[in-house]
Amino acid sequence: MRDPEDAPESTAALTAEVIRCDACPVLCRIREGQAGACDRYANEGGKLVRLDPLLILQRGAPAVPFLEPNKPWDGRIVSGANTFLTGVGATTTYPDYKPAPFIVSSKFQGVDMVTVVTEGIFSYCGLKVKIDTDRYLGPEQSAVRVDGEQIGHVTTAEYGSQMLSLGGVRHLTGGTKKEGNVTCDALLRLSNRQPVEVNIDGGATVLVQAGAAPVVNGAREERMRVGCGSAAIGIFAQQWHGHADEVIVVDDHITGVLTEHQAGRFLDMRPSGVRIRGRKSTPGRYFKVAEPGLGWGGTDITDPLSIIEMIDPKRAWPGMRLLMVSTTGEDAEWYVLDDDLKPVKQPMPEAIRKVVARIAENCEPARCTVLFMGGAGGSLRAGVTENPVRLTRSVKEVITKVTCGGAPTYVWPGGGITILVDVLRMPERSFGYVPTPALVLPIEFTMPLEAYAAMGGHVERVVPLEQALRGVRFRSEAWHARNPWPIDA
């Protein structure tokens, strides 16, 4: 018999980047970023982690581990009332006429509820991306590209933000193979909260990541402005009244001048005689007081007085108090006019400082938000019921709730089941893909048992949640506190 000494075992020592898995007697050594022999445990950053795909979410009670400690899982620790089986890792059945992988029942407040759990393959899908920025990202309808391939386009500008429409079946399967693959990969990464850099034809390069600040041409957006200069005047006019004689809110889009503005007139403020550069839009509102840039309020100015064209001696008076402030409150100066009506910088009074701080406080952090949109029409419905149109009707009548990894969805009116869901409310790494290319994501349909029977559901396949989980490998996470509990008749 061979001496174990000459076995090829002992060559690589355990180092910082190699850990020994003690989950079973094999005692695999696992390098960082790799999995053990079972493909179930891996070394992630020096830590032993589970790779089990199927995810249950639990509210209230602490999450339960599987097959630990020291005895086989018997399903008993799972309480149906507080456990939601997500489609994450549920896999899909193919072809879809077969019932969905999990059709589970649970009791909620005395009502038998059924949740049909699957992973849907979506070829009709894409992302609606909102980028909080006042910077110019590119013309509407312009192509949005990754690696030179068009993955979507610029759509409308919205309040303090620019919308992009990415993906869609035309880019996924309607173009070249490369276009489809690049699109699918970008959608997948964005959906799984990873960063993707996009180039906009005739516009900017933007680093987009769900929940993170956008990075436009290398510059990170910190805050959304509270509104345009004119809006800031409108919001804070009353709070300045009595403390300042004139307020100018510097903004690359619309600069506001308080005493000329509707808000100042309403407060019977005395015209200050301060005239600023730029093109007057309506009283107290000015376009293009300077060039766009990285200075005050998205302009290129660093000295705010440079936008003042003149101060009318017939209207202004010595001792007049002037506040100049940017739309984010990041920049502000306080001036008092001397006897020659020249503005002289003075320490800012406390009452004014407070309002300036309030402007900053009201500037929300700039974010990228990513909403997945896709059609769960097609044959996916057949995994739920033998009569798919009834599922659609039941969803439309809000009898059946549609969730994605437990996250609530908005279901578009009209035909089919076209949903919108915020990827940040879904569990991390919920999305996968198939080479079609198409995205794969968890989807759950929850309804009362009666309704499930009425729509021609696969009632014979309904099993209690505890039984469905018996012998199935899964991991457990805490319920996302902001999401409504779906099992609620």
Add this chain to the structure above:
Amino acid sequence: MNHPARATLPDGRLLLQHGPIELVIEAWGERCEIELAYDQAWRRFQDILETLVCELALIRSPLREPYPLARGPVARRLIAACWPHRSVFVTPMAAVAGGVADEMLEALLAGRAIAKAYVNDGGDIALHFGVGEFFDLGVVGDVGQPALSAVARIRFDSPVRGIATSGWRGRSQSLGIADAVTVLARTAAAADVAATLIANAVNVEHPAIRRQPAREVKIDSDLGDLPVTVAVGELPHACTTQALENGLALAQSMRSGGLVEAAYLSLQGQTRVAARSDAPGSVKLRAGNPSS
């Protein structure tokens, strides 16, 4: 440390799991006989992995003369199945999934009246037939596009009692580039090692193929510093043809040596079948859709 786990799948099949071993077991027959069979399989399962790992160093070593004597019954199965192939680099680990399936099938059946049964160890399957029974086998060539790419009806009067599949994308490392090699043989262990070696032989040199020393990919690999396949790009038709012919030659020599009954090889849309369909009770393994 996790212990062996037992569960019943919603459709009644038995699931046994311990560490990297995951078995799906199904038996046909009288209800009480099936239950007894499942219980004795569960009992046998308790020390399968622990006994195996006692001799892990031995079964991870390349086979060479003299015939290694192992203590554990599964380790012995592995060595017996791999021994005929020792002229090439092979470690008994090449048959490990099949060997566990064979051992568990034997435990399942001992003393029971079971019409037919299988033990599926992650795609490597041990089969049992009563008289007149058969199994229909479907081969899925590309997991991304689930469709049957080959079918076979395996009948009780054929010698096939084991099925195994190997390919570079699978859980085990491969020296070759086959998408899938499915082998039918007299035991699951024999099918397992043959599938591994035929998949290794489906090979060719091309810049689109990326390889890496086995230990760099999996630190405990029994393949040492041999280059294992980590990526296969699109290959010219001539390359896939050559690679498949290389694998087919080995499959045919194994078949004429009685080591395998049939083999199905697939690579980038091309397939080859090594099988005989003339002899009575032999296996008909054919490429294509079952409905055609």
